[in-house]
Amino acid sequence: MPQRAATIVGGGIGGLAAAVALHRRGWRVEVLERAARFTEIGAGISLWPNALHALQALGLARSVRALGAVERAGGVRDRRGRWLSRTDNAELARRFGHPLLVLHRADLLRALAEALPAGSLRPGSEVSGVRHEGGRPVVEHRGGVSRPDLVVGADGLRSAVRRALWPGAPGPRYAGYTAWRMVTEPLAEQPGEGAVTWGRGERFGCTALPGGRMYCFATASLPAGTPSAPSEYAELLRRFGTWPDPVPALLAAVPPDAVLRHDLYDLPPLPSFVHGRVALLGDAAHAMTPDLGQGACQALEDAVTLAHCLDSTPDVPAALGSYDVLRRPRTQAVARRSARLGVLGQLAWPPAVLLRNTAARLTPARATLRAMTPVLGWTPPGGPANLTENGGG
Numbered sequence: 001m002p003q004r005a006a007t008i009v010g011g012g013i014g015g016l017a018a019a020v021a022l023h024r025r026g027w028r029v030e031v032l033e034r035a036a037r038f039t040e041i042g043a044g045i046s047l048w049p050n051a052l053h054a055l056q057a058l059g060l061a062r063s064v065r066a067l068g069a070v071e072r073a074g075g076v077r078d079r080r081g082r083w084l085s086r087t088d089n090a091e092l093a094r095r096f097g098h099p100l101l102v103l104h105r106a107d108l109l110r111a112l113a114e115a116l117p118a119g120s121l122r123p124g125s126e127v128s129g130v131r132h133e134g135g136r137p138v139v140e141h142r143g144g145v146s147r148p149d150l151v152v153g154a155d156g157l158r159s160a161v162r163r164a165l166w167p168g169a170p171g172p173r174y175a176g177y178t179a180w181r182m183v184t185e186p187l188a189e190q191p192g193e194g195a196v197t198w199g200r201g202e203r204f205g206c207t208a209l210p211g212g213r214m215y216c217f218a219t220a221s222l223p224a225g226t227p228s229a230p231s232e233y234a235e236l237l238r239r240f241g242t243w244p245d246p247v248p249a250l251l252a253a254v255p256p257d258a259v260l261r262h263d264l265y266d267l268p269p270l271p272s273f274v275h276g277r278v279a280l281l282g283d284a285a286h287a288m289t290p291d292l293g294q295g296a297c298q299a300l301e302d303a304v305t306l307a308h309c310l311d312s313t314p315d316v317p318a319a320l321g322s323y324d325v326l327r328r329p330r331t332q333a334v335a336r337r338s339a340r341l342g343v344l345g346q347l348a349w350p351p352a353v354l355l356r357n358t359a360a361r362l363t364p365a366r367a368t369l370r371a372m373t374p375v376l377g378w379t380p381p382g383g384p385a386n387l388t389e390n391g392g393g
């Protein structure tokens with residue numbers, strides 16, 4: 001069979017992972033990225049065992065693990081700093097085959113980009129349109145026009161590919177809360193355990209990164225677009241500066257101009273992720289709230305599954321049909337679950353907060369882990385490490 005060509009729109013985690021998966025299966029790939037560079041600024045990312053299984057299938061689990069930190073344990077605290085629940089990372093790894101890994105997003109993107117032939121990365125190539133002509137996809141972008149065998153729309157929450165081919169699909173919906181993300185300077189004493197502290201309509205979380213730094217995130221229930229004055233950092237100090245240890249010390253170690261803020265959106269479920277020879281993947285298909293830390297993990301699963309389907313079924317539209325069947329119900333269920341957790345996490349009415357915290361305190365750690373099996377227990381179709389080239393990963 002002549003070498004098949006794929007155009008991937010968007011060079012985030014999902015797009016780069018799809019490109020790696022297809023490249024390893026013998027496809028010629030080009031990644032069209034709007035931005036001038038393939039990188040992300042500022043924040044950390046949690047990769048759960050299901051994501052590490054996907055990276056293993058791409059032959060990258062070992063190198064990505066070397067870039068991240070694995071904490072001993074993590075859990076949830078109440079507003080006074082008392083533990084409500086704790087998860088032992090070793091138990092997580094025993095149960096699901098990998099631990100929870102936290103790394104800087106830029107490091108993950110670099111690892112994915114380095115697994116691709118240099119010529120396949122096309123920064124500064126914003127896509128303006130996608131259509132089918134005579135049964136084949138046509139992609140218009142700043143660098144010209146591409147006519148590949150397959151298009152992967154991995155261009156995020158406000159996907160141009162989705163808008164072009166799913167014109168009736170509803171747009172992103174605001175989840176009702178906003179999020180801040182930041183990375184501290186290296187700390188003399190790094191907290192040994194990550195934690196999310198649940199307040200009333202507010203949360204603050206932290207987890208270790210390599211090099212003594214901590215990745216921190218915070219949320220607050222607010223109308224979309226509410227400005228922070230005089231700065232995001234000042235707003236964080238005002239809201240969280242008196243929270244229990246280690247929150248004040250962490251905030252003191254954050255460079256004030258390095259705070260990212262994003263209002264949080266998810267995507268109403270799409271009736272299909274595929275259209276002819278075009279497949280949506282990652283946030284373009286199923287943007288979800290970050291409450292389960294699964295958006296990028298699901299994008300990595302999508303990438304591995306897409307390549308598997310295209311390998312097993314040479315006919316592209318038929319293969320994409322299998323991809324849709326395997327990915328849509330799962331990702332939409334994970335998105336629903338994440339949204340439910342977000343509603344719980346953002347509760348503000350004191351009796352509801354008390355009930356939530358009591359339920360969390362009374363739930364045994366084993367039961368919490370068991371309940372995560374449908375999300376974390378995923379393994380790649382075709383068996384683990386099925387794309388590994390060198391037996392490693």
Ligand SMILES: Cc1cc2nc3c(=O)[nH]c(=O)nc-3n(C[C@H](O)[C@H](O)[C@H](O)COP(=O)(O)OP(=O)(O)OC[C@H]3O[C@@H](n4cnc5c(N)ncnc54)[C@H](O)[C@@H]3O)c2cc1C
Nearest residue numbers: 010012013014034046127155156282283290293295296297
């Ligand atoms: C606060 C927060 C915390 C999170 N924490 C986690 C976590 O811990 N773990 C986890 O798994 N997930 C997490 N997520 C979710 C995760 O960030 C996303 O699910 C993931 O980044 C989606 O990757 P993607 O490649 O699908 O989309 P994106 O990362 O949005 O990438 C899309 C790419 O497409 C490019 N693009 C857009 N339009 C065009 C165009 N027209 N032409 C060309 N290129 C275009 C963009 O520049 C971008 O590079 C979090 C999200 C948020 C908001």
